[in-house]
Amino acid sequence: MIPKLAYRNLFHDRLSLVVTLTGIVFSVVLVAVQFGLYLGSENRIAAMLDNAKADLWVVPLGTKSFDDPSFLSGRERHAILSMPGVASAEELVVGFASWRKPRGGSTAALLVGSNTAKGMLPWDIVEGRMADLASPNGVAVDQTYFSELGISKLRDKAEVNNLEVTVTAVTQGIRSFTTLPYIFTTLGTARTLLDAQSEQSSYMLVQLAPGSDLATVQKALAARLPDTEILTHDAFRQRSLDYWLFETGAGSALIAGAILGIIVGIVIVAQTLYASTKDHLNEFATLRALGASAGYIHRVILMQAVLSAVIGYLLGMCLSLLVIEGSKATTLLILMTPNLALMLVVLTVGMCILAAICAIFKVTRIDPAVVFSR
Amino acid sequence: MTQDFSPILEAKGIVKTLGAGAAQVQALKGVNFDLMPGELTLLMGPSGSGKTTLLSILGCILTPTDGSVQIAGRSTEGLNAEGMADLRRRHVGFVFQAYNLVPTLTAIENVMLALDLRGVSLSDAPDLAAEALEAVGLSHRADASPSKMSGGAKQRVAIARALAGSPSVILADEPTAALDAQNGMAVMELLAEVAKDTGRGVLAVTHDHRTLEYADRIIRIEDGRIVGRARRRDGEMTEAPSVSWGTAAPAEVRHASVIA
Numbered sequence: 001m002i003p004k005l006a007y008r009n010l011f012h013d014r015l016s017l018v019v020t021l022t023g024i025v026f027s028v029v030l031v032a033v034q035f036g037l038y039l040g041s042e043n044r045i046a047a048m049l050d051n052a053k054a055d056l057w058v059v060p061l062g063t064k065s066f067d068d069p070s071f072l073s074g075r076e077r078h079a080i081l082s083m084p085g086v087a088s089a090e091e092l093v094v095g096f097a098s099w100r101k102p103r104g105g106s107t108a109a110l111l112v113g114s115n116t117a118k119g120m121l122p123w124d125i126v127e128g129r130m131a132d133l134a135s136p137n138g139v140a141v142d143q144t145y146f147s148e149l150g151i152s153k154l155r156d157k158a159e160v161n162n163l164e165v166t167v168t169a170v171t172q173g174i175r176s177f178t179t180l181p182y183i184f185t186t187l188g189t190a191r192t193l194l195d196a197q198s199e200q201s202s203y204m205l206v207q208l209a210p211g212s213d214l215a216t217v218q219k220a221l222a223a224r225l226p227d228t229e230i231l232t233h234d235a236f237r238q239r240s241l242d243y244w245l246f247e248t249g250a251g252s253a254l255i256a257g258a259i260l261g262i263i264v265g266i267v268i269v270a271q272t273l274y275a276s277t278k279d280h281l282n283e284f285a286t287l288r289a290l291g292a293s294a295g296y297i298h299r300v301i302l303m304q305a306v307l308s309a310v311i312g313y314l315l316g317m318c319l320s321l322l323v324i325e326g327s328k329a330t331t332l333l334i335l336m337t338p339n340l341a342l343m344l345v346v347l348t349v350g351m352c353i354l355a356a357i358c359a360i361f362k363v364t365r366i367d368p369a370v371v372f373s374r
Numbered sequence: 375m376t377q378d379f380s381p382i383l384e385a386k387g388i389v390k391t392l393g394a395g396a397a398q399v400q401a402l403k404g405v406n407f408d409l410m411p412g413e414l415t416l417l418m419g420p421s422g423s424g425k426t427t428l429l430s431i432l433g434c435i436l437t438p439t440d441g442s443v444q445i446a447g448r449s450t451e452g453l454n455a456e457g458m459a460d461l462r463r464r465h466v467g468f469v470f471q472a473y474n475l476v477p478t479l480t481a482i483e484n485v486m487l488a489l490d491l492r493g494v495s496l497s498d499a500p501d502l503a504a505e506a507l508e509a510v511g512l513s514h515r516a517d518a519s520p521s522k523m524s525g526g527a528k529q530r531v532a533i534a535r536a537l538a539g540s541p542s543v544i545l546a547d548e549p550t551a552a553l554d555a556q557n558g559m560a561v562m563e564l565l566a567e568v569a570k571d572t573g574r575g576v577l578a579v580t581h582d583h584r585t586l587e588y589a590d591r592i593i594r595i596e597d598g599r600i601v602g603r604a605r606r607r608d609g610e611m612t613e614a615p616s617v618s619w620g621t622a623a624p625a626e627v628r629h630a631s632v633i634a
Contacts, residue, residue, distance in 0.1 A: 001483070001490035001499075008478035286474040289435060290535075291463025292491050293456055368435050368459075371470055372426045372547055 002296070006303035009280050016279075020272040021312050027265025028316025028348055033323055034258035035340055038251060040333030044177040045244050046237045048112070051123050052092070054205035056218055057236045058228050064247075065240035066203075067110060067178055069094035072228060074199035079224050085212030090115050091201035093190040097183065100159035101150025109149075110180045111160065113190020120205075122184040127154045128169035133186050137193075138168035144331065145181035160193045175331065177244055262351055270355035273305060277359035281366065289368035297366075301359050309352035313345055381408035382575040383432060383543050388441035390427050390598075401427040402438070403598040409543055409575035414566045414588055417579045419595035425579045426547060428595065432577065433466050433545045434458040446542040463491055467536030469546035469565075469578075473528040475520040481531045482507060482516040485538045492539035506534040510564055526557030533564055537572070544568060546578040550585060562588040586611070 010017055048066050049057075058080060060070045080089040093113035100106045114121040116133045122140050132138055139160070146152055156167050160183065169184075176182055191198060208217055214232065221230040231239065245251025277284070284297050324334045390402040401424045409415055409432075419425050430436040431443060434450055437458070443450045445465045450458065462468075467488075475484045485503035494502060507513045510530040520528055529549060536544045546565060550558030562578070566588040569576040578585070586592060592611065594602035604611050 001487050001496075004483065005476070005479065005487065008476075012478045282474070283476050283478075286470070286476070287487075287491070288459065289433075289462070289468055289470075289474075290488055290491055291459050291461075291466070293459055293463075296491065369430050371468070371474055372430060372435075 002299050002303050003307075006300050006307055009276065009283075009300070010304050010307055013276065013279065016272055016276050017308075020269055020276075020308050021315060023265055023268025023272065024308060024312025024348060024352065025316040025319060026268070027261045027351065028313055028344060029320050029323065030261030030264070031258045031347060032316065032320035032336065032340070032344055033334055034254050034261060035343075036320070036324060036334035036336055037332065038245070038254040038258075039335040039337060039340060041177055041245060041251065041254070042241055043335060044175055044333055045240050047174065048121065048182075049233060049237050049240065052114075052120050052205055053207075054090070054233060055208045055214060056206035056221065057231045057233065058089075058204035058206060058221065058225060059231060059236065060202070061227055061229055063229065063239075065243040066094070066236070067176065067180070067240075068243070069096075069110075069202040071095075071196060071200045071202055072204065074197055074201070076204050076225055076228065077199070077201075080204055080206055080221065083217060083220055083224065085209055085217040085220075086206055087209040087212075088207045090118060090120075090205040090207075091187055092121075092203040092205055093187055093194065093196060093200070094202040095190070095194040095196070096180070097160045097193060098162075099149055099181070099183065100162070102156060102158050103150055105150060107148060108180055109160070109183045110176060110178075111183045111185065111190055111193055113185050113187045113194075116184075116186050122169070122171045122174055122182075124171050124173055125169050126172040128167075130169065132168035133184065133189075135166070135168050137163065137165045137189055138185065139165045139189070140169035140171055140184040141167055141181060142171045142174045144173070144175055148181060161195070163193055165189075165193070175333065262347065265348075265351050266355050269305070269308060269352050270358050273301070273308070273352075273355055274358045274362060276304065277301060277362055281363070282370070284363050285366045285368055285370045288366055289371045294364060297363050298360050301356050301363060302353060305352035305356035306349055309349040312352075313348040316348070317341065317344070382411045383407075383409035383443075383445050383577075385428075385432060385438075385443045386441055388428065388431055388438045388443070390424075390431060390436065391439045392427070401598055402431070404441070405595070405598070405600055407432065407593070407600070409577050410591075411542075411575050412569055412573045413590040414569040414576045414578065415591040415593060416585060416589040417577060417593050417595060418581070423595045424598040425595055429545055429547055429577070429579050432543075433468060434461045465542040467538075467541040467544040467574075469529070469532045469536050469544065469549050471548035471551045473520070473525075473532045473552075475528055475531055475535070477520050480517050480519055481512060481523070481527075481534075484520070484531055485535045488535045488538045492541075494539060503534075503538060506538045507531070509537060509568075510534045524557070525553050526560060529553060529557070529561050530564065533561070533568070537568060540572075541574070543575040543577065546576065548580060549578055550580060550582050555584065558582060559584065566590075 058076055060072055077089055080086055095111050097109050097111040098106050099109040116130050133140055141149055151167055154167055154170055157164055174182055218230045287297055324336055327334045385407040388402050388405040392399050392401050417425050431438050482503045485506050486499045489499040489502055507516050510533050512530050549561050562585045565576050590606050592604045593600055
């Protein structure tokens with residue numbers, strides 16, 4: 001009978017239910033969007049690292065993130081390849097560059113040069129081919145940056161650091177977390193455009209031979225290359241995330257927004273649930289007089305809270321998915337993952353249960369003797 | 375029904391003090407009371423005499439300042455709020471003046487709620503609730519909402535709710551007060567039947583002298599003390615020899631006394 005009583009109490013006052021659900025839906029959408037943005041930010045910050053697929057990264061000492069490049073000394077490659085347990089060492093050249101638009105004006109960009117024959121970077125090419133990057137000063141850009149880079153199609157020309165480049169490939173959906181567009185090219189072209197030495201690179205991507213122990217190779221490399229840091233993929237990923245999300249405060253702002261959403265949700269649900277409990281106080285007093293235990297009445301209120309949470313969650317998720325779908329046409333990346341959806345269920349139910357506590361305190365003080373004074 | 379002559383509910387030396395300091399009032403001043411199974415007992419008295427306070431104590435809703443209460447052999451002494459609730463749930467069925475039905479539930483659901491409180495399984499509850507409604511002549515209104523029912527019908531549902539789960543005693547607070555004469559008498563007739571047919575002890579607080587014809591016993595309370603007792607013997611109401619009703623005696627009791 002508890003679910004039925006809770007359901008009837010909840011739906012008895014439709015206006016109150018609408019207010020409760022509005023609060024929960026608002027909270028779910030706010031938290032979903034904020035955490036979705038957070039996950040989207042993580043995705044963008046780590047995209048290069050995740051697609052490069054290296055077991056170990058050799059990075060200049062003090063590197064804060066992938067997008068904070070400087071150059072290694074240039075002597076690392078042979079040292080790495082001579083290390084037992086290493087299968088391959090790929091160079092990656094990353095540097096800030098000035099992109100001059102064909103019709104005037106310029107913007108900063110992050111140039112990424114890699115061994116394109118390996119096919120790791122870039123990815124998701126929608127026009128042109130990876131092989132086309134090997135053509136003289138061929139570059140790949142993402143189509144979402146066309147307007148910012150002042151180009152409109154494949155084969156358009158521009159200048160990088162005063163050298164002419166041709167857009168020979170176009171990607172879809174590779175956006176940086178910062179405002180700088182990524183410009184992909186070959187190692188050789190990148191070195192030319194960045195005026196770097198032929199041996200210089202920003203990062204070395206190390207793949208281990210099958211059966212090699214990661215920690216052992218990492219330790220040996222660290223001993224061999226004292227002016228570098230040897231980071232596992234996960235460590236470099238976490239370092240990049242920590243830098244952009246927490247040292248810059250961007251992630252903290254998103255999490256603060258999500259917490260605000262939860263607080264607003266709790267306050268609205270608590271207020272309406274408390275009002276609903278007050279409206280039904282005589283019924284709860286009657287139940288108490290009929291011998292209901294305090295636990296029984298608490299369960300009715302908690303069931304009301306859980307029912308509100310489930311309905312509010314379903315509505316909130318529908319609205320969140322609409323918002324996420326709508327955001328695809330913008331520069332925002334909002335992700336909804338199964339884990340986030342599950343976390344939102346737990347969070348919504350927890351929020352509503354927490355909100356029910358005020359109502360439970362109110363009911364706990366009911367004197368069943370009031371049934372005789374009505 | 376076989377008559378059991380040991381009381382199902384017994385209260386001894388009940389004292390209840392309400393309020394504190396200068397506002398303190400002694401609502402009950404040493405009340406002794408017993409309720410026999412199979413009998414309908416009426417508790418009568420003027421407003422403020424302590425009827426409802428006594429009913430609340432007998433129904434384990436209030437604890438006495440002094441004295442003891444036993445229901446079905448279980449004492450209320452030392453019980454906390456949950457212990458009192460457990461005793462109410464197991465042994466007491468209530469009928470309230472204002473019916474106190476849950477307005478969001480139908481008639482049968484109100485009865486099922488009482489069964490649920492008493493631990494009856496959801497599979498058995500519908501049949502038992504239907505039986506209780508049939509016993510009060512309301513099986514045809516089982517799915518009606520209280521808001522669509524007359525006062526008399528609501529009170530019948532309340533009685534069905536009190537009957538559900540077979541509590542030892544049924545306590546009714548002014549069960550006819552909100553009803554017209556016809557419905558009021560029908561409800562009293564029903565309570566008398568419940569007492570006789572099921573062997574439960576039924577106590578009803580009432581002001582309504584028209585209900586006396588249904589009573590097996592009448593107890594009068596004034597200023598926190600029992601001042602009169604009468605029992606029906608061989609169809610006639612007889613004043614207990616030890617207590618005088620005086621001029622406060624209802625007509626039937628006065629008449630009974632003359633006969634006696």
